[in-house]
Structure formats: structure tokens, C-alpha cells
Amino acid sequence: MSKKPIIIGVAGGSGSGKTTVANEIYCKFRNQDILMIEQDSYYKDQAHLPMEERLKTNYDHPLAFDNDLLLSHLQSLVNRLTIHKPVYDYANHTRSSEVVVVEPRDVIILEGILILEDERLRDMMDIKLFVDTDSDVRIIRRLIRDIKERGRTIDSVIDQYTTVVRPMHLQFIEPTKRYADVIIPEGGQNQVAIDLMVTKIKTVLEEKAIL
Template identity: 50%
Template structure:
């Protein structure tokens, strides 16, 4: 079985998760979705106060080597156990997610195009962009509702790490993308990518 890997990148709050979730909702178990965020390095050796200060928007905060290893295994037809991350406590969770090989794998994350080794694994590279004001508002909403963060903590993190890391590591990778979207809700782009995935899935049958 030939595996096609699609990378969906973009800044925090750009709409990449929205686009990814739309594809997952449409195709269900026919495709596999993996998140670079799941591969944040564990920091069990540090107290919570110190874990809060880590720059999670720097490439070094992620165990990208493990993600690359897992993608290569899946492409070779082998199942993997993906880590999960506890964003409320800033450390890797004990639970893992068992992933079987599939015809189409989507990998989502802000930094997935930044590492050349990971970028080279993608057959299709998509970058979702959005206005900076929209991105920070979406991040605030997400981190308060889903990750139990305070507004003060979110704003401090955004100004000290998220914003500078975006312009240093995320924005430059836009030039590597095959497709650049202006919104995760772009229906024309969704239909194009959906049609491509349908064609890939049909090749197997």
C-alpha cells in the first residue's frame, strides 16, 4: 500500500486545525491525522513553574526525531504508538494513541515545514495563513477553553515566545508550501484537497 503524507502548517490560530478537522470529519477513519503538538518533549523532571517558562514555539521543544521515525514506520506498513501531551500541565501524558498504517496521513503543526528531514517526507505541503490579530484572538479562546490557561499567562507567552518564533521559524516556511490558504474555512481549497484525497483513496481499491 502506497502512503501519501500531507503536511498542514501555519501559525498559531491560523485555521490549520479547522481545515484538518474538516478533512477528518469528511473522511473519518479512511485517513489518519497526526499532530506535531503530541510530540512535545516530556519535562517530568521540572516543577510546573519551570515548565511554564519553556519556549514551546521553538523547534527544540519538540521530539521531531520521533515523529519522523513514526512516519517512516507507517509508510513502511508498520503500526506505531504516538505520544499524547497534557497542555494544562505542560508535560507528556501517559496515554499513547495506537496508529495503524493508512493510505493517506495528514500531519498538522506550526513547525512541520521547518525541519528539512520532516518536510521532505510530505508529498503535499499546505500552509494556512491568517491576519495576526485573528490568530491571537483564536489562540486566547482556545487556551482558555481547552487548556485551562489564564489570560495573563497567554499574553505573556504570546509576546515573549509565540510572536517572535512565528516570524523566525514559521512564516519563512510558507515559501516551501505547494498550496497556501487564506483560511481554514476556504471551501474552494477544501474541495480541491478533498478531491485529491478521494483520488488517492480510490487508487487503493
């Protein structure tokens, strides 16, 4: 009988460095059986809505995510079944017709802003991390990213941050910190914390006789 995979949750606000932390951990175990699932892939399908309604989507709210599908896919991976991970089309604000075929692995990293908000997701995780970074650092990172990678203007990024991102962070994301097993300050820059997490994960894997 195959061993149950271990699931590592990496949460944190937008621009906190959670993706960097998740990628660092992923790279440390590249020779093992490991995969990454991004919560961003599981934004709800909005094909049934007119474009003007889709444009109003609050991507920082728990209701934006299809956690039922995410849970179903995680359960399939735990049961060693292949999944078809959705691909989100940000230009059209709905799910793409494309999918990514994901084979089951021994280690699953689940990364996203609100993965600790849903108790059902938390209950599936063996290790829960929260990347905690000061808000001024997060807004600067978001500014640079959105202007460089997404062609946004400074005004539009600041407006979105102050009207949506910051209030949602304070209301929904920050409170989930209390569910974390480990809080990592300063995200991907904190190599000591990442190395400690890698050591801990190795211990868990050895206990489960996966390594």
C-alpha cells in the first residue's frame, strides 16, 4: 500500500514572498517526488457571467475560490490519482478551457493567500506555514510586479491595493496566521527559516518512510 503524501500549506498576503518560499522548498526537494498546487489556479469559473460582472470580481475574497474543486483534487492526489488542474484566464476573468495534467507525488506544496481560511483545507495539511511580511514591503513588491509584468499604472495598482487588497488582507488573510504551525518573517529573504522548514519536512518524510 502506498504511503499518504504529505501536504505543506504556504500562506501569506499578496507580495509577502510566499511563492518564493514555496519555490525554495520545492527546489530543495527537486530530487524527491514533489509537486506544487497554486490556489490561484482555482478561481471560480465565471463563463456564465457577462464581462461587466466578471470585471467586478474581488480576487482577494474567499468566495472567489472554488475550494470544493481544490479539495476534490487534493483528495484525488492523496489517493494517488491524476488530476486536471484548471488554468485561469486573467484577461477574460474566467477559467480557461486548458488544463494541466498533474500526477500524484509524495510531497504536495499548496500555496495561496487564503489556503488557511478554509478549515477543510487546513485539516488536510501536515505542515502549515504563514509568510509574514510588513505591509509597506508587500505594496512595493506588488507595485513593481504589476507594473513590470502586467502593464498596470502606478495609480491603478495603488487604488486596487487601498480599496480591495489591504481591506481583504486585514479581514480575511491576516487572521489566518493563528492557524499556522510556523510563521516565517520576511518571506523568501529568510533563508534560516526556509532551511529550518526543509529540515522539518525531511524529518516528517523520514517518519513516513517516504525519503
